[in-house]
Each structure stands twice: as C-alpha cells, then as structure tokens.
Amino acid sequence: MKSSLFALTALAMTAGVAQAEMMPDAVTEPVTITFYNYNLSSAGNGADATRKMIAEFEALNPNIKVKGVPVAPQDLATRIQADIVAGQPVDLSQMTFAALGFATENLGAQPLEDIVPAAELSAHFTGMVPNGLELGRLGGKTYGLAYTFSTPVLFYNADLFKKAGLDPNTPPTTWAELKEMGLQIKEKTDALPLATGIYGPTALDWLMQGVIRSNGGEVINADRTEMRFASPESIEAVTMLRDLAQTGIMKNLSITAQMEGVAAGNTAMYLQTSAIQGYLLKGAKDNFELRAAAMPAFGDKAVAPSNSGSALSLHATDPKRQRAAWELMKFLTSKRGYTIITSEIGYLPLRPEIVDDPEYLGEWVKANPLIRPNLAQLEHLVPYVPLPGPNYLQIGVSMMDAMEMATFGDNDDVKGILTETQERVQRLLPPQG
Template identity: 60%
Template structure:
C-alpha cells in the first residue's frame, strides 16, 4: 500500500470512529502456540453445497493445524464488505476475509487489506503460487502488489438446452459463438417452442457489474481510463455493446428475468440459453438431470472480435495486524487455495480452479473433468481472463449502480443507449476521487 492510500485508509477509519491498529512486527515462520482467527466468508451464508463444502474445508484445516482455531463469520457477498467495514470501525478487525473483486480497491485503500508481499517472503509466495494460473493471480493485484489471492471465481458461460435447440431446428453441436448467432438461435427457439430464447445474469439487484464489464470489453469498450480518473463507459464502443443488448430485447430474443427466475427457468428447461457465471453449474445440472440435455459454450463475441471475459467471484485477503494471526491467516489462505481444496471448490461448488496443474491430474480433478464436460468452456476462457475492474474511492458502489441503471434504462427502459450511458457517466464522474 502506498503512502497516499495508507493515509486515506487511516482518515477513513478515524472518521468512522475506529482506532487505527499498529503496524505488524515481523511475521513468525510458524504458529507455535494456540491462536484463534476470524474468517469472513460469503459461501458460509449460502444455502446448500457452498456452505457445506466450506465448513468441511475449515474442519480439515483445523485438523492439520491443531494450534489454529478458525472462527467462521458468514455474510452474503453483497453484505460482507459492509460487515467488514463496520467491524473494522468498531475495532474488531477481521483476520481473513473473502472479498468480491469489485470491493478490493476499497478494501486496500480504506480497510487495511495487507499486501502478501508485506507478510510472507518472496520464496514462500513463489512456492505456493507454483502451478497457479498467471491470469488468475493477476486478479488480486493492485499497484504491483498482491492484496488478494483469487479464491472462488469463474467466467461467463453460455449454458444452453440442447433439446430445445433440436426442437427449433438448430444444431446443438454448434452453439452460437457470436451475439448475432445468439439472436438468430433465440428467435428460432421462441418461434418453434414455448420456451424463452435467451436470458442473462447481466442485470438485476444482485447482479453487480462483472458480467456487464465483459460484454463491454468484448466490443473493445472500456469502463474508465488507465489512470483510474475518468469514466469511459459512454464512449462509442461501449454504447454499441449496450445497443446490441437493446436490439436483442426489442426483437423478442432476450427475456428480461430476475436472476433467481432466470436460474430456475433454465434449470426447469424453459429457457433456451442463459449467460451467467459458471458457478451455477451445479444448480443447473441438478435441475436438468433426467429431464433435458444441458450443455455449455463460451461467452459470445462481437463478430470477429475476441471475447474478453472477466471474472466474477472473490479473493481471500488478510486484514489482521497481529504477527501471529497474520501467519495463521496465511496458513488458512494457503490451505483454501491448495490442490485438495480446489478439487472440492471446483467439483462440488462449480468455481474455476486457480490451480491449472490439477485439471488433468487423476489424483485431483482429472477424472472429474472427463465426466463433466460443462467445465471445458470455463477452463478455455481462463487463458483469456481479464480482471473485474473495481472503481476507485469510497463511492465505488454508487458509481457501479449508476452505470448499471443507465444500461438498464437503455436496454429495457426505452432510452436512447448513447443518451442513457452519457447521463449515467456524467452523474457518476462527479463521485470519482479528485
């Protein structure tokens, strides 16, 4: 963290009534006495497999690290950073947290997220990072330092119902690769079946902006300038991407559904195609089993332009200032991103494995990948993955909300896409740090 960022964080904490903790001393090489660390995790707040798998991993960690006790704290992905902020302000600083990538810059500048370079040696970091995806490791970097270690993350996948494709006279072995082909296929499905053509997880109260970012960038659009000072999501390439979504909706190819309704509709076989995070794969597989042929393809592209998918999901970050707890936190972080843990995270929850070296290894994911071809588009896109951009400053969530509201008005509200995005950008620019 640079001096300016540190001072911003200090002022934010003092303004919130918190006492800024002292900087840590040297972190010990091992945990040589009992210690308890808090672990803020949003999978723990979910129902079903995500929570159960996470609890099991924590229990396994404690079994092999008997001196470390983990105190789990569950909160939803949209509430977790606010919970962390409130507890930091109250002097209850979390030790480890699962933080969504769009919150990372705020966490670094305002909550005291520590860089791994300031906690463990280069030799130890390199040893743990061996076998991990270079693109995956970049997701948690800011200003040249590693503040977060990618944990549960995924790429956008186009799930599709092969049975509906057949009924519509489409070839399920050749799914749409471009947005124009998506439109054609969706209209065929709506015309020849009773199902909806295509739905997405781009919009909605719980959608965030991660999927929208990938759509803009795939048309060579952008969100803000490289120096992170000027918003750019109303520039022509970005507006053109929004106009494409508007055309899909106006044509009747695109059905506007809330995320839960779209997921349930896809799982029930009532939607032809659904663009969403690969993390819902398990839910869709369970719904489709014995009912219809569920398949998956990569994110659609714009003509000949390559896809530029970005990630959803989270990174593990360390906030503790206590040297012993920092070592315990790093040990937990290592375990949760180990080969064994990623075998569980990928096969049971549905996220990408940060460790690409286990994909073909029969001891880990090798046999599972052969039996579950739906993971293949996700793995393919890992090679072209780009980071989920986090807006700067304390108003980052309002900026994100304004951008997404502008896009929704353009796609579903009847506004001219250029006018809607320009108005959203002008209003959001006023909230950017000066």
C-alpha cells in the first residue's frame, strides 16, 4: 500500500509542476473542492469559525463550493494518505506543522512557487510576518501558509498570585523566577502552581522545541538529518522540568485535567497554546482575573518560542481545482480570514497590520489584551522543525515519551534516558546519501 501511495503522490507532484502555467486566472465554471480540516472535527469555536469562513468565501465566490472534511488532527495525514490511495480528490488541507514534512514528501503537497504566478504570490505575501511565512517553508519553497498557530503563552491567575503574596503585575520572566513563585504559591495556597501543555497525546514536540531552543539546544538539526535532544543544553532543559515536578510545582496531568483545573481557578499558571484562551476566559468570568505573559527564559538567554498549530497545504493537481483551492487559501489567510481566526478561535494573525485597525481586530484587541504577549513573541518566533520521513510520528512519540519519563519518572538519570532514546530513534530517520 505504501509503495502504491508513493507512486501516486510522485505522479501527482510531477503533474502539478507540469501544469503550473496552465492554472487559469479565475474560476469561471462551477467546481467543488475538498478541504480537510481538523477544526471542523471538534465542537465549539473552531468549528463554528471555520464554517463561517467557508460560508463567507462561497458567498464571494459563487462558482466554488467547499466540501469540508472533518478529521481529528492526529488522524489527518493517515486519512489523506488513505483517500489518495482510494482515488479521492484531496485539494486543500489544514496540515499540522508536525506533519508538514511528511505531506511534502508523501502526500503531494504542492510548493506554491510552482503553481501560483510569482507576482500574485508576492502580492498575497505582502504584509505577512516574515517569521510566520517561514513556518510553511521547506527546502526554500512554501508548502504551507500558517493558518491557525500560536506561540506558548503563560496564562496565570492574578487572584491566586495575590493570595500567595505575589504581585500579579510582575509574572515570572525566567524559569528560576517561576520556580520561586511556584514554591510560594504551593506554600500559601491549595492551588497547583503550574500546568503545561508540553506533554500529552496530541502535543507532540511543538512546545518542547521552544523550551529546548530557549536554552540553546535543539530537538533536531536544521537539515533534519540528526536528532539532538540528548545534547547538554537539552538535558539541562529537561532536568529543569524534572526539578519543577520533584518539588511539586507541576504534576503529570491530562490536558483535560489541566484545562479544567485552570478554568476552575485551582491552578495558578498554565503554559499552553492560545487556542484554549476562550475556554479559560469562560471559566474565569466572574470567578477570577485571568492574565497572560510570555514564555519564561533560561536566565539571560533569549526566549526562542516555537509554534503550535497548522498550515494550509494545497494538494490539488488539476489546474482548475488548484485555482479554486488557492482562492480559498487566499481568503483564509486574508485580513478578514485572520480577523475571524484570532477573534473567534484565539490564534495569532499572520498580518500584524490588522491588530490595531478598527475595521478588523482593533476593538477586539482593546477588549481582549491577553493576546498582546502572544503577538509580541512573533518577533522572536523560531519556526517549528518537522521531524522527517514516514516514521516522523513514531520518532516524535518515542522522544516525547522519553522526555515525559525523564521529567516525571522515578529514574533520575535524565541524560541516560534521553541518550538511549536518541540513539534508537536516529535509526528511524530516512537514510542519507
């Protein structure tokens, strides 16, 4: 099955390049395209906002109908893979950044430079955050446009800070300060000092990449050929997390338990994606004051936040469907698209000019200042590096399982745990040469 898939996707990518100049300037006849989307698979703001954007797009483009295909994020690549093998049309997808490398190599994701006229592509990119554009680039070409993404945000309960005798106007800026404040919260209140989204079945390594790189390390090298999560800098970062666990500042909780604890006012700090901001605000309303700060640093080292979320990747090979999918892609990453994404889901806008524009996000940002730390971190964003090859998920899960064990387990040998796992997963990387 895999060999058949690779043959099909190779043909699809070859056809896409050959037909690039044939993509029409506009959609003049009715066409229906598929949009594989994980926000549609969930209840709540993400699904509602996605349906709203699709409806607005269809109203503006009467010749294009969008068939939304709801798929859970952890199943997205597998579903697209199966549908390609079955001959089903796959036109546009909300691809997780973790799977973007796999999508370019095995799922027929098209580099935009090969199918979109250069002047049109340049015009659409104008006004976008350069760091954000880099999120979807591999090998110098754009395989995805950042769609729903965030940097790590430290949400905190201002009421619990006051109860512990801390100043809520000065949240921790370093991990050392966080530990000191966490111990004071533990001593003076019944609250859990800290929860993080670093571990969990859907987290993979997006947040951990930012933590490790903020200490000068990396999970994998830049050309994605060598795993490096057992370097001294990485070991030091995981050892810091273990210290927080050993001192009772954080516990190994499920993401559901974490979110419920914060929303109920029982957890003081939460390092997580801004996608959960709406949920936390609902819990905080009339109960406590929720605030937000940037991800903590390691001493005086510069914070290097990575990104969560997804990119839009275009898989269509038929020129007419390519144009239709590109038009949808443009709308979803337009000023209007990012206004909906930010105000109704909670993710970052890739177009900073809309933040203070009253026609777009201006009034919303005034009423929702929690987004400011997240926006500020865009300037320091270091793009997430997707793990390579068909074993990317196995590599990521094995690595994160080892880090979780090194953080919360009984074995104090953090270096040994990470080194053994790194040697094992290195063999799962695609062969070189």
